[in-house]
Amino acid sequence: MLRITHLIKRYGNGEPVLKDLNLEVPDESLVSIIGASGAGKSTLLRCINRLVEPTSGSIELNGQELTTLKRDELRKSRRRIGMIFQGFNLVDRLTVMENVQCGRLGYIPYWRAALRRYPAEDIERAFHLMERVGIAKYANKRADELSGGERQRVGVVRALMQNPEILLADEPTASLDPVSSRQIMELLQNLADELKLPVLINIHNVAEAKEFTRRIVGMRFGRLIFDGKPSDLDDDAMDAVYSGTPSDEREDTGAAFTRAVTQ
């Protein structure tokens, strides 16, 4: 269970990117977060594992407050939070197996990491997961030899190797062709069910969001303005999420926001 309350994020002294945001995600649910570029979707996900430091507010994962953790505690908590990225963020010159084992770096001693002497159960688990997503045959290939869809599977397995309690996916399909994109969405959908994980997906493709997830959250300029089932996301709601331009919003935040919602 992930609970975000009164989350505010402000870069420097500017307008906040996240404005008093509240969100609750129970276990075993796949949630899509949609919204125009600049709505704060990436910032929201990165606040959860604190790749971005929240300005104020609270984020609780399974009862543990994340925003106040100190360095070592934060590192321990990050092990429980898997993240998948738009650009896959693999280490190109390492093999697929090494990339996958990166998910265990928080658990194993330094010398094992340096000498690539991974614990037998980690290797076993890696092969199990790689077989599950169909990349086991590439274990010894360099990550940059794989296609986009395959690379994203490596990214997914790396996140799963952490034994995560939640998965954060930041535009996981935005760099993929339509077929790979659907495969990755199906994979995330199945994993959420199998592993009983909450999965948060930032996504631009509203059609995919409607098809693969049962709950959609719409963000607009740092606020949640839609939260419901795919069937509730009608034209009006879409308009509210996507209409207008960021510059309108910045000039006259309140008015543009009201206009968008009441349209």
Next chain:
Amino acid sequence: MKPTVADRAWSRYTSRQRWTRLAITATVVLAVSWSLSTIDIIWPWVWDAPAQIGDLFSRMVPPDFSSLDKIVWALIETLNIATIATFIAVVVSLPIAYIAAQNTTPNRATLWLGRFILVSSRSVNTLIWALLFVAIFGPGVLAGIIAIMFRSLGFLGKLIGEAIEEIDQRPVEALEATGASHAKVVLYAIVPQVIPTFFAVSVLRWDINLRESTVLGLVGAGGIGVILQGAINTLDWRTVATVLIAIIVLVIAGEAIAAWLRKKAI
């Protein structure tokens, strides 16, 4: 209404830009002619040069191979100076590169320390370092090794540091997100990205050091240069010729090995 020819007049530069360009050209021409006027060239010596070249050449031919064994040993010494110095410099330059790169340095003080080391190493020529270390350690191979090492530090540290600054930050972010410690993030996300540059730069520096260590002997810091200097001082031009041939062979061989290694590394 169609625009007239006058409306559509177009020129690449505005008249202000044209004047600026003219002024810059004039300044460069003035600067070059002034610096030419300051150097004092004795023209008869310049016209005499072809004859002098012919004379020197006639004294060098045929090369004297009688002291070839000494020369070969000096070559091996030269090679060893270059290799040992490069090896030590590579090892020492890694921590310096790490603190001199903006994205890995622990804090501003270490950043400036790193940059200070790089700049001071690079701004002093190898021969001047050698003069300094000959004064400290006395003439010989040790002074040569340390001189080459000091000059290499700046070169290696700067280029490896720049490679660290140019890495793709996204894998770094991804590994931080897994809860890996900083040391492990360096090991898995930074080191693999820097390794190709690291090898290429090290081999290149070895190649440069090989050429630099041939002249170290001129200031008494060991290597083939000692023999060269001695032969020139005694006007033994036929031995000078042999030494020059030997240096050319060494440098060409070094360049070939360096090119081969670079291909292997990348």
